[in-house]
Amino acid sequence: MAKWTPKHEAPEPLEGPVVGTVIGGTIVWFALFLAQLPFYGWFDDHGHTWWLWTCLAGGGLGLFGIWYVRRRDAAIRRAAREETTASTDSVRPLP
Numbered sequence: 225m226a227k228w229t230p231k232h233e234a235p236e237p238l239e240g241p242v243v244g245t246v247i248g249g250t251i252v253w254f255a256l257f258l259a260q261l262p263f264y265g266w267f268d269d270h271g272h273t274w275w276l277w278t279c280l281a282g283g284g285l286g287l288f289g290i291w292y293v294r295r296r297d298a299a300i301r302r303a304a305r306e307e308t309t310a311s312t313d314s315v316r317p318l319p
Contacts, residue, residue, distance in 0.1 A: 242293045250286025253279050 257279035260267065267273045 243290070243297060246286060246289045246293050250283055250290060253282035253286055257283055 257276060260276050260279065264273070264276065267276060
């Protein structure tokens with residue numbers, strides 16, 4: 225079997241409102257969990273309680289995701305600020 229080789233360069237990753245997207249997704253997961261909670265008896269009778277626990281797990285992982293993307297954005301901003309500071313410090317007028 226031949227090894228797969230890419231025929232073109234991979235595109236740059238898309239950057240967008242990552243924090244807002246993760247917060248929105250987390251809210252949706254928790255809302256789905258809370259919406260299904262009153263029907264726990266029906267889910268239990270039909271063997272579908274995993275639906276509830278999947279929504280709860282999605283919300284819990286979303287909380288971790290919020291923490292992660294906020295720290296990532298802060299690190300990206302800090303690196304850009306340090307790069308700007310370093311580039312302005314290295315430019316000195318000639319005597």
